[in-house]
Amino acid sequence: xxxxxxxxxxxxxxxxxxxxxxxxxxxxxxxxxxxxxxxxxxxxxxxxxxxxxxxxxxxxxxxxxxxxxxxxxxxxxxxxxxxxxxxxxxxxxxxxxxxxxxxxxxxxxxxxxxxxxxxxxxxxxxxxxxxxxxxxxxxxxxxxxxxxxxxxxxxxxxxxxxxxxxxxxxxxxxxxxxxxxxxxxxxxxxxxxxxxxxxxxxxxxxxxxxxxxxxxxxxxxxxxxxxxxxxxxxxxxxxxxxxxxxxxxxxxxxxxxxxxxxxxxxxxxxxxxxxxxxxxxxxxxxxxxxxxxxxxxxxxxxxxxxxxxxxxxxxxxxxxxxxxxxxxxxxxxxxxxxxxxxxxxxxxxxxxxxxxxxxxxx
Amino acid sequence: xxxxxxxxxxxxxxxxxxxxxxxxxxxxxxxxxxxxxxxxxxxxxxxxxxxxxxxxxxxxxxxxxxxxxxxxxxxxxxxxxxxxxxxxxxxxxxxxxxxxxxxxxxxxxxxxxxxxxxxxxxxxxxxxxxxxxxxxxxxxxxxxxxxxxxxxxxxxxxxxxxxxxxxxxxxxxxxxxxxxxxxxxxxxxxxxxxxxxxxxxxxxxxxxxxxxxxxxxxxxxxxxxxxxxxxxxxxxxxxxxxxxxxxxxxxxxxxxxxxxxxxxxxxxxxxxxxxxxxxxxxxxxxxxxxxxxxxxxxxxxxxxxxxxxxxxxxxxxxxxxxxxxxxxxxxxxxxxx
Numbered sequence: 001x002x003x004x005x006x007x008x009x010x011x012x013x014x015x016x017x018x019x020x021x022x023x024x025x026x027x028x029x030x031x032x033x034x035x036x037x038x039x040x041x042x043x044x045x046x047x048x049x050x051x052x053x054x055x056x057x058x059x060x061x062x063x064x065x066x067x068x069x070x071x072x073x074x075x076x077x078x079x080x081x082x083x084x085x086x087x088x089x090x091x092x093x094x095x096x097x098x099x100x101x102x103x104x105x106x107x108x109x110x111x112x113x114x115x116x117x118x119x120x121x122x123x124x125x126x127x128x129x130x131x132x133x134x135x136x137x138x139x140x141x142x143x144x145x146x147x148x149x150x151x152x153x154x155x156x157x158x159x160x161x162x163x164x165x166x167x168x169x170x171x172x173x174x175x176x177x178x179x180x181x182x183x184x185x186x187x188x189x190x191x192x193x194x195x196x197x198x199x200x201x202x203x204x205x206x207x208x209x210x211x212x213x214x215x216x217x218x219x220x221x222x223x224x225x226x227x228x229x230x231x232x233x234x235x236x237x238x239x240x241x242x243x244x245x246x247x248x249x250x251x252x253x254x255x256x257x258x259x260x261x262x263x264x265x266x267x268x269x270x271x272x273x274x275x276x277x278x279x280x281x282x283x284x285x286x287x288x289x290x291x292x293x294x295x296x297x298x299x300x301x302x303x304x305x306x307x308x309x310x311x312x313x314x315x316x317x318x319x320x321x322x323x324x325x326x327x328x329x330x331x332x333x334x335x336x337x338x339x340x341x342x343x344x345x346x347x348x349x350x351x352x353x354x355x356x357x358x359x360x361x362x
Numbered sequence: 363x364x365x366x367x368x369x370x371x372x373x374x375x376x377x378x379x380x381x382x383x384x385x386x387x388x389x390x391x392x393x394x395x396x397x398x399x400x401x402x403x404x405x406x407x408x409x410x411x412x413x414x415x416x417x418x419x420x421x422x423x424x425x426x427x428x429x430x431x432x433x434x435x436x437x438x439x440x441x442x443x444x445x446x447x448x449x450x451x452x453x454x455x456x457x458x459x460x461x462x463x464x465x466x467x468x469x470x471x472x473x474x475x476x477x478x479x480x481x482x483x484x485x486x487x488x489x490x491x492x493x494x495x496x497x498x499x500x501x502x503x504x505x506x507x508x509x510x511x512x513x514x515x516x517x518x519x520x521x522x523x524x525x526x527x528x529x530x531x532x533x534x535x536x537x538x539x540x541x542x543x544x545x546x547x548x549x550x551x552x553x554x555x556x557x558x559x560x561x562x563x564x565x566x567x568x569x570x571x572x573x574x575x576x577x578x579x580x581x582x583x584x585x586x587x588x589x590x591x592x593x594x595x596x597x598x599x600x601x602x603x604x605x606x607x608x609x610x611x612x613x614x615x616x617x618x619x620x621x622x623x624x625x626x627x628x629x630x631x632x633x634x635x636x637x638x639x640x641x642x643x644x645x646x647x648x649x650x651x652x653x654x655x656x657x658x659x660x661x662x663x664x665x666x667x668x669x670x671x672x673x674x675x676x677x678x679x680x681x682x683x684x685x686x687x688x689x690x691x692x693x694x695x696x697x698x699x
Contacts, residue, residue, distance in 0.1 A: 304401070
């Protein structure tokens with residue numbers, strides 16, 4: 001009779017070496033130091049989360065007036081609800097609110113059409129370059145639409161107009177400046193360098209003050225350029241100087257072999273620049289370029305120093321309403337949330353662009 | 363860039379030949395007033411939930427608009443940051459600034475503006491808890507007082523204490539918010555800053571009724587609308603519109619009874635004011651019923667005060683120094699005759 005060796009089944013690992021306990025030990029209690037850190041971390045979380053939860057949700061007031069909010073003690077979300085219109089469009093006339101919304105939809109439609117590549121790239125570029133015109137026309141009126149004075153624009157509307165138009169104009173302008181800086185014509189080169197270095201040497205706040213206070217001193221009394229346009233031009237100048245330097249970095253990063261190859265094929269220098277050098281350069285500098293766009297969006301909040309009530313400014317103004325005094329925190333939390341959504345969205349979109357760009361040029 | 367250089371060149375070219383135009387003519391030709399207001403000071407000016415500008419300073423502009431155009435809506439409100447409030451008038455960006463601005467000698471003489479009539483006598487005061495039982499600042503001897511650092515507020519407090527031989531224990535904070543929060547949490551017995559701000563801070567307390575603003579005001583902050591220096595006719599117009607609103611309160615003419623008073627009042631001041639007798643409006647280049655229109659639009663001074671700062675507003679500030687001179691306040695304007 002042969003005895004066949006029957007291995008007894010494996011003992012399970014001791015409880016301290018498997019499952020949740022092992023995971024916990026490995027990750028949180030692997031040494032004395034880590035154990036202390038773990039307890040410290042848990043302590044901090046326990047100290048922070050419950051009061052935050054209390055304020056944000058449990059004691060918060062979602063429906064009710066200011067007195068009910070103060071009595072409840074938590075966040076007053078009904079304040080944001082009551083002032084929602086003000087947050088979004090400031091003093092813009094309610095019955096014309098469809099116009100900024102239409103402008104927003106136009107932007108969104110063009111964005112989707114471009115992202116899904118529903119039209120050839122060249123057509124898309126032309127549409128994007130022209131977009132500031134319909135935006136200002138829809139929001140500001142004129143040419144058949146009732147005109148709305150820029151002093152009534154405010155809130156998120158103003159922030160978006162300033163930043164969208166700012167980005168759309170300053171990117172091409174920045175590219176032109178960068179090309180001008182590489183120009184062989186001394187005059188153009190000198191002018192571009194002077195402009196870029198002057199603007200980069202001055203903080204945005206100074207430019208805004210110049211636009212709001214100094215410029216009117218130089219204008220004849222009959223001549224008026226609305227403060228909004230002056231500020232918009234200031235923002236565009238500021239941003240395009242930085243974009244010019246970003247683009248210059250990209251241009252320098254394209255190997256000289258590319259332009260030499262194009263030259264040996266007999267391509268015109270303009271064609272070489274437009275279709276060979278620039279696309280590669282822009283692809284290389286997409287991350288900092290998107291970074292500049294995000295920075296511009298956030299920089300527009302500085303216009304409060306010249307009395308324009310952008311999204312941040314209107315949040316402050318809304319919390320000064322005598323009916324709703326003392327809810328600054330809610331206004332700022334709401335404000336931060338919207339800014340975060342906008343900036344994060346822009347940054348995610350930038351990421352997807354980068355992936356597509358690298359795939360195309362690998 | 364081209365645009366800006368072009369504009370600059372055009373500006374310089376015309377700068378020399380530019381003559382001082384009469385503001386009233388400009389305003390009439392334009393069809394509206396450019397009124398500089400603050401970006402948000404509770405009770406004085408801020409956009410409400412519908413986006414309409416509301417407040418005490420705002421109503422002064424509305425009164426002016428009604429006096430000129432017989433319509434209180436012919437205004438473009440220009441929110442001004444604190445740094446711009448004087449410059450915007452000087453550069454002509456606004457026709458007047460009605461924005462909680464203190465009338466000081468330097469501004470009046472050196473900075474190219476003229477002040478019209480004082481609309482609000484502000485000044486530093488105390489807020490304390492009712493349970494402390496203080497009815498006047500003299501009862502605050504030995505109290506801890508929350509105050510912001512390095513401001514005139516702190517110096518005023520010291521001067522006031524010395525002048526009245528009181529002892530305070532100042533608790534000094536970097537910012538106003540911190541000082542208010544400290545007072546709210548009970549760090550100090552009293553809080554000191556301008557009275558108009560105390561009223562706004564009081565609302566943000568969990569129990570506003572438990573706090574009282576003491577009657578003593580111990581610094582001078584006369585707030586007045588300002589206009590560009592040199593256009594006396596325009597300055598007169600703004601000054602006398604405000605004086606008219608105050609005179610209307612003196613004589614008991616209100617938004618509600620103005621029509622009735624105009625038809626039947628025997629009081630010669632009221633008759634002059636409402637354009638029944640005399641041609642006082644024409645002295646300002648306006649219709650003779652200019653004040654009637656202003657009062658119909660926004661009410662007399664007392665009504666404007668009550669609606670925005672006083673008993674009908676959440677701020678609920680007592681008239682205090684801003685009562686008529688006949689009622690123990692400082693409001694005293696030259697006679698309308």
